[in-house]
Amino acid sequence: MIASHPLIELRQLHRYFGRTKAVCDVSFSVRRGGVFGFIGPNGAGKTTSMRILATLDLPTSGDALVDGFSVLEDPDRVRRRLGFMPDYFDTQANILVAEYLDFFARSYGLLGRERQQALRRVMSFTKLDALAEKPIDGLSKGMKQRLCLGRAMIHDPPVLILDEPAAGLDPRARIQLREMIGQLAADGKSILVSSHILTELAEMCDSVAIIEQGRLLAVGTVEEIQRARHSQRNVHLTVLSGAEALPEWLAARGAIHDVKVEGQSVEFLHDGDQHVEADILRDLVQAGFRVVAFGSRAKSLEDVFMQVTEGLVQ
Ligand SMILES: Nc1ncnc2c1ncn2[C@@H]1O[C@H](COP(=O)(O)OP(=O)(O)O)[C@@H](O)[C@H]1O
Numbered sequence: 663m664i665a666s667h668p669l670i671e672l673r674q675l676h677r678y679f680g681r682t683k684a685v686c687d688v689s690f691s692v693r694r695g696g697v698f699g700f701i702g703p704n705g706a707g708k709t710t711s712m713r714i715l716a717t718l719d720l721p722t723s724g725d726a727l728v729d730g731f732s733v734l735e736d737p738d739r740v741r742r743r744l745g746f747m748p749d750y751f752d753t754q755a756n757i758l759v760a761e762y763l764d765f766f767a768r769s770y771g772l773l774g775r776e777r778q779q780a781l782r783r784v785m786s787f788t789k790l791d792a793l794a795e796k797p798i799d800g801l802s803k804g805m806k807q808r809l810c811l812g813r814a815m816i817h818d819p820p821v822l823i824l825d826e827p828a829a830g831l832d833p834r835a836r837i838q839l840r841e842m843i844g845q846l847a848a849d850g851k852s853i854l855v856s857s858h859i860l861t862e863l864a865e866m867c868d869s870v871a872i873i874e875q876g877r878l879l880a881v882g883t884v885e886e887i888q889r890a891r892h893s894q895r896n897v898h899l900t901v902l903s904g905a906e907a908l909p910e911w912l913a914a915r916g917a918i919h920d921v922k923v924e925g926q927s928v929e930f931l932h933d934g935d936q937h938v939e940a941d942i943l944r945d946l947v948q949a950g951f952r953v954v955a956f957g958s959r960a961k962s963l964e965d966v967f968m969q970v971t972e973g974l975v976q
């Protein structure tokens with residue numbers, strides 16, 4: 663096996679439930695240390711794909727591989743290499759945080775000192791140390807999410823599959839989650855994380871797949887998807903005086919749209935990259951405009967998402 667194989671790979675994955683094509687010809691891969699966003703509206707097929715990766719369901723056709731091992735041929739090896747965090751917290755028993763994690767550590771065959779070390783590592787990473795002796799029923803949503811993540815990583819797998827981990831979290835818990843995911847990726851874990859809310863993922867993912875009605879609509883780095891969708895960049899600038907002359911000046915350059923003037927501030931869209939913006943700024947100054955502020959941003963992933971998906975649910 664080649665060392666550089668992707669840690670997660672879907673190969674023409676299909677999963678039908680009767681006539682519902684929950685997953686239809688989905689292929690993508692996640693490299694080591696990558697955070698990959700799986701984005702789509704409810705019912706798009708995210709959970710179904712993730713369950714198959716986690717060996718909790720079987721594909722109708724196609725395959726899913728974890729660290730090079732097929733869920734069809736080597737489910738045991740897949741399970742050992744992967745931690746799955748489902749989109750619900752599934753426990754009836756009201757046991758203590760430490761007992762809960764201890765149970766899962768034992769289920770993964772961790773014994774003695776190895777288990778103690780795993781528990782310490784996970785509780786410290788998820789900041790659950792102080793809650794070790796608390797019953798899990800009394801935990802907040804954010805704490806339960808951390809416990810779920812702790813459970814998914816108790817056997818220190820190289821791959822983590824997180825299904826809608828940010829759902830229902832308050833902003834603070836969401837920031838903590840984002841930090842934890844960033845840290846896991848920096849430690850070399852490969853992470854597949856799903857959401858139906860784009861903004862939750864945009865900042866933490868290097869690559870994304872957009873899925874709708876079981877089909878992939880776009881795959882690539884956030885930048886690639888933005889570029890492929892003819893994304894425009896938005897520039898806003900402020901001058902000390904003479905803003906009223908700017909629409910004409912900008913129009914003469916071409917490839918600039920939607921110029922809006924408000925007082926001495928001007929906003930517009932353009933088709934170029936940041937080099938074009940640097941040129942515009944230089945030319946503005948050379949033309950005698952006294953520029954005091956100049957900023958730009960790429961069209962957000964949210965804009966792209968709205969453009970790509972039609973918001974259909976089957
Ligand atoms: N066990 C099942 N039986 C029948 N249909 C299912 C089953 N699981 C999922 N589906 C259907 O498959 C589609 C994809 O569901 P799911 O993977 O849960 O989407 P997502 O996680 O993106 O919201 C939906 O139309 C859903 O109703």
Ligand SMILES: [Mg+2]
Nearest residue numbers: 708709710749
């Ligand atoms: Mg789901």
